[in-house]
Amino acid sequence: MSKLSYVNVFARDIDALSGFYQRVFGFPEVEAIRSPIFRGLDAGTCCIGFNAPDAYDLLHLTEYAETSGCKFLLNIDVDSPDDVDRMVPIACEHGATLIKSPYTTYYNWYQAVLIDPEGNVFRINHML
Structure with missing residues (x-):
């Protein structure tokens, strides 16, 4: 596989x-x-x-x-919804920009959407 x-x-x-x-x-x-x-x-x-x-x-x-734009999306899973909430301010302290605050998706994941210091999109996720 x-x-x-x-x-x-x-x-x-x-x-x-x-x-x-x-x-x-x-x-x-x-x-x-x-x-x-x-x-x-x-x-x-x-x-x-x-x-x-x-x-x-x-x-x-x-x-x-490509010189700019969204080229990929990294998804980083964490152990709990509390970890999503905890990691967002840490990421922002290190240069990330919060795009969408933590929320529960229609597919029942808890996640936040951010941009890293070079403009790449990433999500911090927990599957509920």
Whole structure:
């Protein structure tokens, strides 16, 4: 069976952006895969990879490189609704912008929608 191993994010500053997710969620770096253009974080059931813009050329994606906009959506699950409420101000203290305060969705998840310091959308979720 296939499984998700990484979600990769193109970041202008891989150290700053991976550091943001480390400080907010406590994800440790996978130092064995560190390179000049890559940082990886162990996010539990999968990893988050942060690619420097140089990786566009490496992967032959230069013509598809976007300079702005919503390119992906990270979903980070936490253990309880209280954890969603607790993590939102921590994320904001570290540079995130709250877009939608914690709420219960029509599909019965409790979540908040935020933007990280580089403008990428992420949600903090708990499935009720």
